[in-house]
Amino acid sequence: xxxxxxxxxxxxxxxxQRAGIxxxxxxxxxxxxxxxxxxxxxxxxxxxVLTTEQEGVAMAAGAWLGGQRSVLLMQxxxxxxxxxxxxxxxxCRFPLLAMVTMRGEWAEFNPWQVAMGMATPAVLAAMGITVxxxxxxxxxAPTVEAAAAAAFDCDQAVxxxxxxxxxxxxxxxxx
Amino acid sequence: MDxxxxxxxxxRKVMNRHDLTRRLVARLHREEAVIxxxxxxxxxxxxxxxxxxxxxxxxxxxxxxxxALGVALAQPGRGVVALEGDGSLLMQLNCLATxxxxxxxxxxxxxxxxxxxxxxxxxxxxxxxxxxxVAIAQGAGIANSHWAADEAGFEQLVERCLAQPGPHLIAxxxxxQPATGTTERxxxxxxxxxxxxxxxxx
Ligand SMILES: Cc1ncc(C[n+]2csc(CCOP(=O)(O)OP(=O)(O)O)c2C)c(N)n1
Numbered sequence: 493x494x495x496x497x498x499x500x501x502x503x504x505x506x507x508x509q510r511a512g513i514x515x516x517x518x519x520x521x522x523x524x525x526x527x528x529x530x531x532x533x534x535x536x537x538x539x540x541v542l543t544t545e546q547e548g549v550a551m552a553a554g555a556w557l558g559g560q561r562s563v564l565l566m567q568x569x570x571x572x573x574x575x576x577x578x579x580x581x582x583x584c585r586f587p588l589l590a591m592v593t594m595r596g597e598w599a600e601f602n603p604w605q606v607a608m609g610m611a612t613p614a615v616l617a618a619m620g621i622t623v624x625x626x627x628x629x630x631x632x633a634p635t636v637e638a639a640a641a642a643a644f645d646c647d648q649a650v651x652x653x654x655x656x657x658x659x660x661x662x663x664x665x666x667x
Numbered sequence: 668m669d670x671x672x673x674x675x676x677x678x679r680k681v682m683n684r685h686d687l688t689r690r691l692v693a694r695l696h697r698e699e700a701v702i703x704x705x706x707x708x709x710x711x712x713x714x715x716x717x718x719x720x721x722x723x724x725x726x727x728x729x730x731x732x733x734x735a736l737g738v739a740l741a742q743p744g745r746g747v748v749a750l751e752g753d754g755s756l757l758m759q760l761n762c763l764a765t766x767x768x769x770x771x772x773x774x775x776x777x778x779x780x781x782x783x784x785x786x787x788x789x790x791x792x793x794x795x796x797x798x799x800x801v802a803i804a805q806g807a808g809i810a811n812s813h814w815a816a817d818e819a820g821f822e823q824l825v826e827r828c829l830a831q832p833g834p835h836l837i838a839x840x841x842x843x844q845p846a847t848g849t850t851e852r853x854x855x856x857x858x859x860x861x862x863x864x865x866x867x868x869x
Contacts, residue, residue: 583854
């Protein structure tokens with residue numbers, strides 16, 4: 493809250509507003525904190541902090557069943573928690589718009605994050621989820637916009653991976 | 668199974684899932700949505716008649732509550748009921764804390780507690796020993812959580828929960844009978860029927 497939000501969070505929030513997002517679910521990650529604050533402050537969005545990411549997959553399905561679009565935010569380790577729940581998307585043809593902040597790649601300092609970070613794109617792909625990767629902040633908003641269209645107009649499950657390079661190395665130092 | 672002697676169940680009748688599900692459905696007069704959990708729970712829901720407002724979850728254990736929470740948030744004017752087995756709920760107990768935190772007024776969770784994983788061979792669950800799902804739900808922040816003492820008590824609880832703001836949880840001890848039939852298996856069709864049933868067009 494002490495620094496102004498980086499522009500990608502503001503731009504992505506604007507994209508989510510235009511896409512008609514009404515529910516947002518997350519397990520927090522530092523790289524997502526400003527977007528999470530913007531979503532909490534948005535009266536059009538019901539924001540739920542999850543206990544585990546897999547709960548968010550089921551809530552996204554429930555939101556769609558009830559007629560609302562949603563976004564699911566998590567860190568790459570959360571993808572590992574979701575694997576079995578992702579099967580719900582493929583079987584029922586539910587859309588999913590997920591944003592995943594990556595760990596275990598660019599300048600990672602924590603060896604414990606590497607294995608799940610490296611496996612994340614392959615795990616998502618194995619569960620039938622389209623993976624779009626963002627390496628530069630300027631690409632975040634257009635990529636999320638494309639992902640939202642594919643999800644909600646085309647019934648696809650899409651995950652946008654926000655790379656550690658884009659999020660910036662210094663953010664991780666305190667963790 | 669010696670759950671019969673477990674102290675916290677001393678005055679609670681062992682009922683039957685299909686019978687209780689019929690009693691529940693007979694009390695749904697306002698097109699309430701019902702999300703049936705994996706296995707017997709949704710099979711017996713199916714066997715009470717295929718209301719268009721029923722969603723049958725056939726894949727993974729523990730998803731009925733978070734799916735129902737998503738529906739409840741999307742349609743705050745509609746009552747939403749999650750039906751779950753004890754084994755499935757135990758796998759996703761954390762969802763009770765999320766429900767407790769969000770406190771959706773229109774959500775009712777019903778747990779059919781047969782103290783076993785009936786469908787995979789009736790292996791005992793943790794509720795066969797000491798776990799008390801109502802105490803867990805209360806501890807998770809769902810203050811309106813109750814055991815049904817018998818069939819009449821179950822009906823009263825359902826009526827009260829549908830009439831008053833929730834969230835609510837009702838747990839019932841049930842026998843280890845299998846379901847009375849099985850649900851049709853086309854998931855996309857189940858989803859579409861349900862969405863039409865609760866007036867969603869995409
Ligand atoms: C993640 C996962 N693990 C294991 C299974 C296998 N399985 C299917 S139903 C079931 C038992 C469910 O128990 P409960 O919810 O108590 O319902 P009951 O069979 O007693 O009616 C199990 C273990 C599964 N479907 N998903």
